[in-house]
Amino acid sequence: MQWLVEKAKNGEPTLQLNGVFIYSKYRPKEDAFRWLNAEINSEAKSYVLIGLGLGYHLNALVSQCKNKTVTVYYFDKHEYELFLAHNTDHWWNQGNVHIVHDLNQTELQDNVQILLPNAWIKGIGQRHPLFSILETIKINQLSLKRDSSKMEENFTCNMNLDDEIIQVKKQRSIGCLVAAGPSLNDTIHWLKKYQYQVDIFVVGAVLKKMLGNGITPKAAVLSDANDETIPQFQDSNFEGELYYLCTANSKTVAQHGSKRYILFQQGYQLAEEEAKKRNIPLIETGGSVGTTAFSLLEYLGYETIVLFGQDLGFAGNQTHAVDSTSGRDASNDIFLRNIEANDGSTIHTTSMFQVFWYWYNQKMDKTKVNVFNTAIKGAKIKNVPLINEEEFVQLIAKNQ
The missing domain is CATH 3.40.50 (Rossmann fold)
Structure with missing residues (x-):
């Protein structure tokens, strides 16, 4: 130095x-x-x-x-x-x-x-051993500072809904966590073929893409406090379950007419106080809806989780799957970093994606869940093997 x-x-x-x-x-x-x-x-x-x-x-x-x-x-x-x-x-x-x-x-x-x-x-x-940790802290601080008033407003509105809390039980099915990474374009047909043999949980950004491809998710997960999530659910006619953080956008939550479950997250004082009153565990968020969804599936008792579209990186210029309600063209982004992909190649990632990748690596050191990844060009996560469609089918057969 x-x-x-x-x-x-x-x-x-x-x-x-x-x-x-x-x-x-x-x-x-x-x-x-x-x-x-x-x-x-x-x-x-x-x-x-x-x-x-x-x-x-x-x-x-x-x-x-x-x-x-x-x-x-x-x-x-x-x-x-x-x-x-x-x-x-x-x-x-x-x-x-x-x-x-x-x-x-x-x-x-x-x-x-x-x-x-x-x-x-x-x-x-970036080469300093504390860089990832400090960057994670800073990004989370900036996010909380930016959204603090909106989060408190959402908390008040969501608490008035008096929705149910989740119950922990051992799940027999495989839990599939579907995010909006580019690899979903290549693997979405797996989910269409085998949707009745697995439990599919999606982030809001891919809900309409899934429904448009004839796939009915078991549940959607919502964590973002801001109004950008409203179009993800609006006019979707989605009748599955909704799991949402207590600080998630209250307008988006309120428009969902089917079963809803409220979640209370670590690190947010009002949520921690409420969870203590109700004597229920807190959910780790990891900073994104995808990482929140993983914590949820783990909490619900799934012993096997398969990641779809949780790329945390991208080989070309597109950061998300086609037709998702997130993403951008990163061809002019001068702040991209390089990271190893599941196939051994080098792909791009962003500072935010790297924070989520770091969270997963830390999480894999302590989780008892068997986790698999379907993103060939996604970021390589420690202790999470890549599987192809044939191996996915074998995993389903073995589980049954």
């Missing part, structure tokens, strides 16, 4: 990491204080700050946190030495401030806020 201290326009020291400015080139300390004041949650019990640098963010945090526990993580020895060299008065030497290089040894209280300036993610680069 290459560190460079320079002089900002106002004369204060500023910092570069691998050519990326961690602070402003003009007013580094003032801008760090402004960022901190905009981000800090005064109701948090403790704080974890990622990135020590020259101490500007930490200084701002200490001045705001009112003696609450503050843990700040530094990336390497040189960074820590730069901090000490530019803070000789030891203003940070307080009992509630802990400067660490190993987050695994950090004892986190409930209601901790993680403070992560985006510049650190850009600065450490």
Whole structure:
């Protein structure tokens, strides 16, 4: 890691990491204080700050946190030495401030806020071992911040519906999770042929595509808070079950006239409080409707799950299946990354898809479910073998 201290326009020291400015080139300390004041949650019990640098963010945090526990993580020895060299008065030497290089040894209280300036993610680069973790945290934070008011509005409306909660039981059928990845164009005919021998759960983006191909899913899953999901269900005449997060778009939920089940997710305070009242488990979301659907199938008791269209990447330029209600042309996207596909080739992925891919890899380390993938050109997920149509049929026969 290459560190460079320079002089900002106002004369204060500023910092570069691998050519990326961690602070402003003009007013580094003032801008760090402004960022901190905009981000800090005064109701948090403790704080974890990622990135020590020259101490500007930490200084701002200490001045705001009112003696609450503050843990700040530094990336390497040189960074820590730069901090000490530019803070000789030891203003940070307080009992509630802990400067660490190993987050695994950090004892986190409930209601901790993680403070992560985006510049650190850009600065450490994709090859750093913490990159995927920090990027996941940041994307989830930005999503929650963007949708927080809409989520709370949805929660209130959805709770008034008084829908049922799900019951856990062992499932005899194979659960098929159908997302909108490009590979669905090649495998959708499997589902049409064998739809009465498996349980099909779909994300909203492919519901109309499935119905248009003569496939009737057992259920659809809804997680997004925003109105973009309304056309996915509108005029679909779908009569299957709907499983939805308590913060999912309330207009979309309300227009579904058949059986509905409400889900409560980890990481959202109102959901966690309600689940505690009802004495029911929480659902992991993983950040997408596809990962939420996987957690749901696992929770429902399916011992075998087959992924359709959960590509998390793409070989050409199209990010989603034809006729799905999601997707875009990525031919001009300069921020694409490369990832290994199930057939050993290299495909493209996006930062968001990579977050979901990382979630799956973590999930596969602890799940007891047998998981299979049908996407030849989809991202390779750890411990999830690729199967062809013949193997899919054999899997059905074996299960029966």
